[in-house]
Amino acid sequence: MMKMGLQLKTIRYAGFIGVLLVGVISCHDSIDEPQIPAGDLTDIPYNPVPYMLDVPADFPALEQPNDNPMTVDGILLGRKLFYDPLLSIDSTVSCATCHQPSLSFSDGLALSQGVNGITRRGSLSLINVGFHYSGLFWDGRAKTLEELALIPIEDPIEMGESWDSVELKLRNHDGYPADFRKAFGIENVSMVDRYLAAKAIAQFLRTLVSGQNSRYDRYLRGEILLEENEINGYLMFFNIDPSLPDAQCGHCHNAPLLSTNDYFNNGLQESPDLYSFRDPGLGAITGIAGQNGFFKPPTSRNLVFTAPYMHDGSLKTLEEVVDHYTSGGKNSPNKSSFLFNLVLTESQKSDILAFLLTLTDSTTLTNPAYQSPF
Amino acid sequence: MKLLNFIFFSLLILGLASCNDDPADTKGTVTLHFKAVYDDIPLQMFNNRPFENGQTLEFTHLSMIISDLELLKQGSPELLDEVEIVNLTFDNTTAAEAGYTLTISGVPTGTYDGMRFGVGVPADVNAKKPADFSSGNPLSNTAYYWTPWSSYIFMKTEGRLDTIGNGTTDLGFALHTGSDALYNILEANIPLTVQDGLETTMDIVIDYKKVLQGVDIKANPQNHSPDDISTITAIVNNLAIAFSLVL
Numbered sequence: 001m002m003k004m005g006l007q008l009k010t011i012r013y014a015g016f017i018g019v020l021l022v023g024v025i026s027c028h029d030s031i032d033e034p035q036i037p038a039g040d041l042t043d044i045p046y047n048p049v050p051y052m053l054d055v056p057a058d059f060p061a062l063e064q065p066n067d068n069p070m071t072v073d074g075i076l077l078g079r080k081l082f083y084d085p086l087l088s089i090d091s092t093v094s095c096a097t098c099h100q101p102s103l104s105f106s107d108g109l110a111l112s113q114g115v116n117g118i119t120r121r122g123s124l125s126l127i128n129v130g131f132h133y134s135g136l137f138w139d140g141r142a143k144t145l146e147e148l149a150l151i152p153i154e155d156p157i158e159m160g161e162s163w164d165s166v167e168l169k170l171r172n173h174d175g176y177p178a179d180f181r182k183a184f185g186i187e188n189v190s191m192v193d194r195y196l197a198a199k200a201i202a203q204f205l206r207t208l209v210s211g212q213n214s215r216y217d218r219y220l221r222g223e224i225l226l227e228e229n230e231i232n233g234y235l236m237f238f239n240i241d242p243s244l245p246d247a248q249c250g251h252c253h254n255a256p257l258l259s260t261n262d263y264f265n266n267g268l269q270e271s272p273d274l275y276s277f278r279d280p281g282l283g284a285i286t287g288i289a290g291q292n293g294f295f296k297p298p299t300s301r302n303l304v305f306t307a308p309y310m311h312d313g314s315l316k317t318l319e320e321v322v323d324h325y326t327s328g329g330k331n332s333p334n335k336s337s338f339l340f341n342l343v344l345t346e347s348q349k350s351d352i353l354a355f356l357l358t359l360t361d362s363t364t365l366t367n368p369a370y371q372s373p374f
Numbered sequence: 375m376k377l378l379n380f381i382f383f384s385l386l387i388l389g390l391a392s393c394n395d396d397p398a399d400t401k402g403t404v405t406l407h408f409k410a411v412y413d414d415i416p417l418q419m420f421n422n423r424p425f426e427n428g429q430t431l432e433f434t435h436l437s438m439i440i441s442d443l444e445l446l447k448q449g450s451p452e453l454l455d456e457v458e459i460v461n462l463t464f465d466n467t468t469a470a471e472a473g474y475t476l477t478i479s480g481v482p483t484g485t486y487d488g489m490r491f492g493v494g495v496p497a498d499v500n501a502k503k504p505a506d507f508s509s510g511n512p513l514s515n516t517a518y519y520w521t522p523w524s525s526y527i528f529m530k531t532e533g534r535l536d537t538i539g540n541g542t543t544d545l546g547f548a549l550h551t552g553s554d555a556l557y558n559i560l561e562a563n564i565p566l567t568v569q570d571g572l573e574t575t576m577d578i579v580i581d582y583k584k585v586l587q588g589v590d591i592k593a594n595p596q597n598h599s600p601d602d603i604s605t606i607t608a609i610v611n612n613l614a615i616a617f618s619l620v621l
Contacts, residue, residue: 261515337534
């Protein structure tokens with residue numbers, strides 16, 4: 001049924017353009033005018049305007065592939081694609097279904113809901129994702145955003161579509177060919193393809209930045225003071241004050257991104273040996289048994305919007321998260337040695353929680369540039 | 375097989391000037407295998423090993439930053455590698471025996487006087503931070519930077535200790551060295567020959583039993599205070615006897 005629908009649509013648009021151009025050509029054939037090939041887009045101006053991202057002071061430089069520099073029109077196209085359910089098999093799911101701006105680009109579910117059931121892991125916040133240079137996804141299996149953006153469309157559970165079909169839908173759409181022209185200077189509708197779509201989406205994702213508006217950032221810049229309990233939490237999170245207990249968090253959630261370039265087993269899964277993890281994570285990608293049960297530490301920014309927590313959504317609240325860490329987590333041979341019974345008092349635990357909330361940046365939820373264009 | 379212990383740079387006495395330069399532009403390859411052992415046995419993670427005072431320990435992560443790896447030649451050392459994160463975290467003996475391999479091609483041929491490298495990063499580099507480096511550079515890795523100390527983490531030795539000898543590891547330890555004062559340059563003085571078109575292979579072996587010699591892990595499983603660096607200083611001081619070069 002779906003396929004039929006698509007083909008009909010295809011014929012309608014393609015036929016329209018084809019007939020029109022044939023008409024034009026045959027009319028003017030005799031008076032020797034230049035022939036315009038079918039699907040020509042060169043009438044539409046291509047004036048790429050480079051986009052300069054405002055990168056927070058302490059952040060690493062934003063690295064973009066040489067063949068995909070950010071432009072104003074590239075980002076606009078990427079945003080449109082990101083919010084467009086056209087990219088899914090039945091036009092019900094867009095990237096934003098599982099990455100909602102109001103939830104810091106996560107989805108509030110333990111495991112995500114795609115066109116065809118429930119995904120194997122929970123969604124990740126996309127804030128600052130442009131700065132993740134050591135692998136994307138919980139298990140690091142995608143290297144670049146361009147590579148990653150190709151994946152959800154053909155994931156049978158997430159969007160269940162094929163790129164061949166999406167390419168046809170985009171080429172035959174009344175708006176996208178012009179958008180691709182403006183973004184990438186393509187000369188013909190036939191040049192609209194998955195790789196340009198992925199590039200545009202990657203450009204949009206690189207604009208999703210949080211690093212200067214949270215109370216934590218403003219405190220570091222000396223603009224505001226934090227409450228005493230928040231400062232206590234801060235000192236324990238990063239182990240700054242030797243007279244307070246070390247909560248160990250900063251080893252794996254390091255400033256400024258509140259993540260690190262490394263993967264860890266933070267004691268979520270019980271396993272008697274290296275081979276019995278329910279979800280082996282990084283180990284399944286690298287083939288190194290010692291890395292089974294290793295996952296990427298997500299950013300600790302905007303946590304208030306991204307519950308439930310962890311790759312399996314197993315911890316529902318930040319209280320549960322702090323309890324998990326202070327208890328030392330579940331045992332397995334390669335559990336990080338930073339996970340053990342931390343012996344924090346209840347008031348110290350609540351100080352850590354108070355600090356985590358200073359990492360909230362609600363401007364990222366309302367930034368007009370991040371919102372759906374539809 | 376020749377085995378030579380490293381000495382501290384400060385103890386260096388320049389050896390004989392034995393540089394007889396080969397004709398220009400001939401190059402060879404140097405392959406280095408960094409290997410972790412414990413009491414001479416290849417060190418596999420997550421496996422019990424006897425430690426001091428009846429305690430047993432197991433390692434979960436071993437790594438270090440190596441800087442300015444050079445072959446020595448009077449006047450002009452040959453830089454092989456500026457900076458490298460050497461990860462020695464191996465979960466099986468085969469991998470542990472193979473070690474961490476570093477291959478440097480295009481090394482000018484000749485007989486060198488020895489080898490030198492630093493464990494950690496020198497002060498001028500340590501004044502920078504991960505965000506100052508592009509993602510291809512090992513020093514961009516935030517997992518090797520400790521913000522409260524404004525220092526790179528030079529060497530990570532992590533694991534768990536069975537403090538009462540009852541068969542269960544009850545204490546996690548993470549002994550991370552860092553800070554300018556603890557940057558340590560090691561040097562082995564032994565003639566090393568690189569031949570045209572050939573591969574010279576060497577093992578750089580580090581014995582973690584020696585690394586932890588005299589370290590009271592139970593009392594100091596982690597270093598929390600920049601003002602109390604006695605534990606990690608002991609580790610750094612052990613490095614010269616813990617490292618050996620095997621030809």
